[in-house]
Structures are given as C-alpha cells and as structure tokens.
Amino acid sequence: MSLRTLVASFDDDALVALANKGLLRRAIKAVEQAKLVHFRDDDAKVLVDGHHVLIPASGPQSATCNCPAPGMCSHILTAMLVLRNVTDAEPSAPIAPHSAAPSLDEASPKVGAIDWMVALDAQTLRKFAGADYPGATNLAATAIILDRAATAQINFTSPEASVTFVSEQPLKDALYKGPGSRKRLVITAAALAVRDREGVARDALQDTVAQEQSAALTDATLSDISAAIEAAIAQVFLGSPTLAQERLLDLAISAKVQSAPRLTSQLLTLSSQAGWADTGDIRFEGGRFLAALAQTYALVIGLRQRPLDPDLLGIARRIYEPVPDMDLWSLGAKGWTTPNGARGLTLYLLNPDTGGYHAATVARAAGMDATFTPSRAYAGPIWGATSFAEFTGKEITLDAPHLANDGQLSTSTKTIAKIHGPLSSKEMREATSVYNDWEKLLADLRSRVGTGLSRAATPLPSLIAPISIDEAQFDDIAQLYRWQARDRSGNVLSLSAHSRDVDHLKSLHTQFPGAVALLVISSITADELRHDPVTLLRPMGEGISATNLDFQPAPDGKLIVRVKRGLQRGFRKLQGGVGSSPQAGFASQVLAKLAEQCRHHQPDTLAALAKTAEARQLLLLADSLEKLITDPDPSSILAAAYLSHNLILSDSLNCAAV
Numbered sequence: 001m002s003l004r005t006l007v008a009s010f011d012d013d014a015l016v017a018l019a020n021k022g023l024l025r026r027a028i029k030a031v032e033q034a035k036l037v038h039f040r041d042d043d044a045k046v047l048v049d050g051h052h053v054l055i056p057a058s059g060p061q062s063a064t065c066n067c068p069a070p071g072m073c074s075h076i077l078t079a080m081l082v083l084r085n086v087t088d089a090e091p092s093a094p095i096a097p098h099s100a101a102p103s104l105d106e107a108s109p110k111v112g113a114i115d116w117m118v119a120l121d122a123q124t125l126r127k128f129a130g131a132d133y134p135g136a137t138n139l140a141a142t143a144i145i146l147d148r149a150a151t152a153q154i155n156f157t158s159p160e161a162s163v164t165f166v167s168e169q170p171l172k173d174a175l176y177k178g179p180g181s182r183k184r185l186v187i188t189a190a191a192l193a194v195r196d197r198e199g200v201a202r203d204a205l206q207d208t209v210a211q212e213q214s215a216a217l218t219d220a221t222l223s224d225i226s227a228a229i230e231a232a233i234a235q236v237f238l239g240s241p242t243l244a245q246e247r248l249l250d251l252a253i254s255a256k257v258q259s260a261p262r263l264t265s266q267l268l269t270l271s272s273q274a275g276w277a278d279t280g281d282i283r284f285e286g287g288r289f290l291a292a293l294a295q296t297y298a299l300v301i302g303l304r305q306r307p308l309d310p311d312l313l314g315i316a317r318r319i320y321e322p323v324p325d326m327d328l329w330s331l332g333a334k335g336w337t338t339p340n341g342a343r344g345l346t347l348y349l350l351n352p353d354t355g356g357y358h359a360a361t362v363a364r365a366a367g368m369d370a371t372f373t374p375s376r377a378y379a380g381p382i383w384g385a386t387s388f389a390e391f392t393g394k395e396i397t398l399d400a401p402h403l404a405n406d407g408q409l410s411t412s413t414k415t416i417a418k419i420h421g422p423l424s425s426k427e428m429r430e431a432t433s434v435y436n437d438w439e440k441l442l443a444d445l446r447s448r449v450g451t452g453l454s455r456a457a458t459p460l461p462s463l464i465a466p467i468s469i470d471e472a473q474f475d476d477i478a479q480l481y482r483w484q485a486r487d488r489s490g491n492v493l494s495l496s497a498h499s500r501d502v503d504h505l506k507s508l509h510t511q512f513p514g515a516v517a518l519l520v521i522s523s524i525t526a527d528e529l530r531h532d533p534v535t536l537l538r539p540m541g542e543g544i545s546a547t548n549l550d551f552q553p554a555p556d557g558k559l560i561v562r563v564k565r566g567l568q569r570g571f572r573k574l575q576g577g578v579g580s581s582p583q584a585g586f587a588s589q590v591l592a593k594l595a596e597q598c599r600h601h602q603p604d605t606l607a608a609l610a611k612t613a614e615a616r617q618l619l620l621l622a623d624s625l626e627k628l629i630t631d632p633d634p635s636s637i638l639a640a641a642y643l644s645h646n647l648i649l650s651d652s653l654n655c656a657a658v
Helices: 003-009 012-018 021-029 074-085 113-119 122-142 180-197 204-213 219-237 241-252 261-279 286-305 374-378 425-430 438-448 452-456 499-505 559-565 582-599 603-615 619-630 634-652
Strands: 035-039 043-048 051-056 144-147 151-157 160-166 175-177 326-337 343-350 357-364 394-399 416-422 460-464 473-475 480-486 492-497 517-524 529-540 543-548
Touching (some): 003 051, 003 074, 012 021, 012 074, 012 175, 035 074, 043 074, 113 151, 113 160, 113 180, 122 151, 122 180, 160 180, 175 180, 219 241, 219 261, 219 582, 241 261, 261 286, 286 582, 286 634, 326 529, 343 374, 343 460, 357 460, 416 543, 460 529, 603 619
Parallel strands (some): 492 529
Antiparallel strands (some): 035 043, 043 051, 144 151, 151 160, 160 175, 326 394, 394 416, 460 517, 473 480, 480 492, 529 543
C-alpha cells in the first residue's frame, strides 16, 4: 500500500486512536501554518511550528518529530492532516484547512477495515497471536465493536483497552491503547471479534479451543483461582496490583473457566478493579474490592460443593419437564449481556392465578453466534408467534409448555402460544401482584430472592404502580440515572438505568398518575438492590397498551402531568444520595477498615470493631473480626468481608428509601 493510500485511511477517528481528542484539536489549529516539504512514495516531510516531522511508508506510528515531546505529539497529527488534504504531491500545492478525509475516488483504500479483517488469512492471525491465541478466542466474546467510516474500533472493559484497525495495515500496526503486556492478546481478540460478527467460520484449531471450554471446572482449577484471590489481597494493597490484574485476567479467559460464565464475569471484574488500583483510578475503593474478592472466593467454594448448579455456573440451560397448559400475562422482555460476552433476551410472564412469575430466555454463550443480539431476538419468533413483540401486554395460553424447577419456561418450538388479546386494565389495577406499597414489594422480593450465593443469581420481575415518579437525576458516584418513584405512603423506590438506555426513558416521570403499572426487574449489584424499568403498561380503552422500554421509547405522558413535572427542565444532577441503616453503615465501615488492615495490621482497631459487632448482635461478624486479631490470613479477611457485604445486601432488601 502506498503512503498516499495509507494517509487517506487515517480519518479523524483513527487519529484520535493514535493519540487523543485534545491533541487532535491542537493539531487542527496548526494545519494552516504548516508547510509541506515533500510527499513521496516512501516518505513525507512536513514542517510544523518549526519542527520537522518525517512520516515513513509504514505510517504515523513510526513517524519522528524533533520536538522534545516523547511519543506521539500534535505535530505528527498536524502532518497527517496536511498530507491527507493534499491532492497533489508537489510541494508547491496549496494546503487546505482541516477537512474530512479525501473521497474514495481520490486516495482512500479499496476496502474498509472490516472487509480487510474478514479477508485476513487465519494462519496469519494465528502466527501473530502465538501463545495468546487460545485466550484471545475467549476474550473476543467481550468485545464492543464500533464501526467507523474507514476504520473499526473495538473496545474491551477487561483489560480496559481499545484497538483501531486501519484498512490494509498489518496487525502489528493496529492502533492500540491499553496495558503494554496485553497488546498482542487484545489485538488478536479484536480481530477475532470482527471476524466472528461478520460470519467468518473459525478453523479447526479454534474448534478445539471451543471443545476445551465445554469441559467442567476441575478441583485443580478452582484451587488455582482460590490461591489467586488470596494472593490478590497482598498484591493490590501492598503495591503490586499489576500481578493480580494479569493473573486474574489469565484465569478469566482460560478455556477451563469458560464453562462457568458467572465465575468468568466476576474474575474479569476483579481484574479491572486491580487495574484501577494500579493506575490510581478514582473508581477503585478498597472495601468494594475486598467485597468483590470475597464474593468470588465464596462462589469458588460453592462450585466445589455444587459443580452443576446452573445458578452458580451462571448458565441459562435448564432441565425442563412437561406441565399442563398455562394461562399467563405476558409482560415484557429485557435484553442483557454479561462481562464475559454472553448475550440474551428474557421474556417475563405472570400467572395471575398463583401470582408467580415465569421467565423464558433465548441466549448465546460467549463466543457463540456473533450475529445474535437481544434486539434481533426480540424481532424473532417464539412459541409460534412472529416475534417477542407480539406477546408484550397480552393474555396468552401456552399449549404443551415445559417448565424447569426454578420456574423457567422452555422456548422450544414444541410449545405453542395462543394470544387472547390485550391485558385487561381493570384486572391489572385490581391484581394483588401489582404493588403501590414499597414495604409490601420488598417483603415479596425477600421471599423470592433466595439466600447465599443464589441471592444474586437472576433478576426478579415485579409490577409496581407508583403514585408519582420524579424527574431523572444523575448519580455521579454510581454513573446511573435515577428516578424516585413514590408509593401511597410517600416512601421512595429508586429506579435506575445506565446512560446508554436513558433515551427511551426521558418521559418516564410523566407517566404516573395515569399509567396502570410498570414492570421492573430487581437485581443485586455490588452493594445495592437495583430496580430497572422494563415495560410501561398504559390504559387503552378497557385493555392495556404495552411499551417495551428496551426497544421502544416511552410515549409522552398526560399533559397535566408533563406540566406539573416540568418536562422542559431536562435531567438534573443528583444532590446527595439515599441513606442507609445503621447496620449497613457499620458493615461499610468494617469493609473500609478491613482494607486498611490489608495494608497495615491494626489489632486495636479490629478489637473495637469486634466489640461493636457483638453489641449489635452481629455475632458471626464479631467472631470473624476477633479471629483476625491473632490470625490475619487471607481466608479470614475474605470471610469477614463476605459477612459485611451480605449485611449491606440484606439491608437493601429490608427497607425502602425514604
């Protein structure tokens, strides 16, 4: 590829990947004053602010500048902009102000970056990856692909890294940001992710890796993970977090762990947190890290005892048995992804006679069927209907249903659904399973949430009918939008959503009073009980009009409610947060103090905490803290952290926000 074509491949997105947005803005300002010295097939030279920039045929990654700045500087970016705008290689040609990349008929590459990756020879990819190839095949499932005009950007959350492919450039020249020790692994995973999405079949070696993933966890693997978690305490808190980050990531992407997606996800999260500790990221909190370590450590112990438990493994697969026909309310569907790359869509249904909820899930494991997405599944068939959307807000009867022990329904084609029409507005308003009292809601959640490790396994659906919902506020700490939903007693339930989902929820606060109910799913996260809106159920004549908020925006509410809520004010920043009970506050204090103990043993502090725990009748925690005074080994620290964290979770299930 000629240097001219290579330069044309670098659009603004690629230049940002090469450096950052700030440097690009500075580079754009210097374009008009820059001077082109020469532009040949093998190199180009540009004078920028008195500095000489030489760009070789291999591209800007190998460019040199005689300014004192180390690495990539704004002068190199300016030189690329100058070259990109030149249509004549003669030095006398005028230099245009900053503009977009040349059109395709001028100098741009013949194929885009995606097509270039698709056409890449599999043997070339394996040769580049070397020993990192098996891990890359697993890490690829966690990729987030962003298509650009001339490039492709692939992001990863663990490790926190990004890869930008420029058309016709070799893999070694991919634009990479992330841990230096993981460059080859991440670039290979990014290439595999693109090829998977585009339907490129994996070769025999990749099939062998996939077969290895299906093997069950062994005691030896679980012992390795336990040892890594114990070692991570000293590594992170005493100055070597990189070691923990690398080891936890290696375990997460190893083929032996892929049969347990829940464990994979938690290991990836721990690796990310260790990375934050290494870089001094503000997101790192010692207490939360210890709590996450303890949860994963407990999961490993649980998997030793119940290696085939689907909740502990984190798999959707169940054993189904035939049951009599079922009359159900179909309430709505929620798409989801996991940190390890699994994706799925879950349809939530209610049996109005028993008040029990059922779920039906279609999903793909990490690395399987890269073309599958929740939105495509939502538009796809189920139980003889043309799509999931056809069921939302309808009364249905399932013929020949198959049910698992935990209430999950099979999506087998053997089951056929008969749709009777929209749900009745009157019946839903009178249903005891629709809550307008948050104390009763939380009592119901406590009865369904389970205990121990099963408590955080799957989200729980509920129907709520708030008296009102306040406008969305942004929580800076949690990085979530929150809506305060009020019940008839004035108690507050915090609804939440990520910023990526908020576009469909902008008019949520205008729906009550007026709407019949809102389907929410409740899930336990690191230290809170979250309630995410799923389906808005509004009256339509005597029936219900249902809006699945994952896939459709909420319609405007009643005019009087919109005026009252001040629709035009937009989102506001959250001021303060919801308080916690004294027990939860004490548990959070213990976690913070345990993090300090990991850095420097303080027997007097532990004794004081143990005494306070005993006074609060937290006897298990008190015994655990007393043991740490004389025996501060990692397993004892993790036991105390686990008990403290579970106190916080229990508190979230025992009181509504006020």
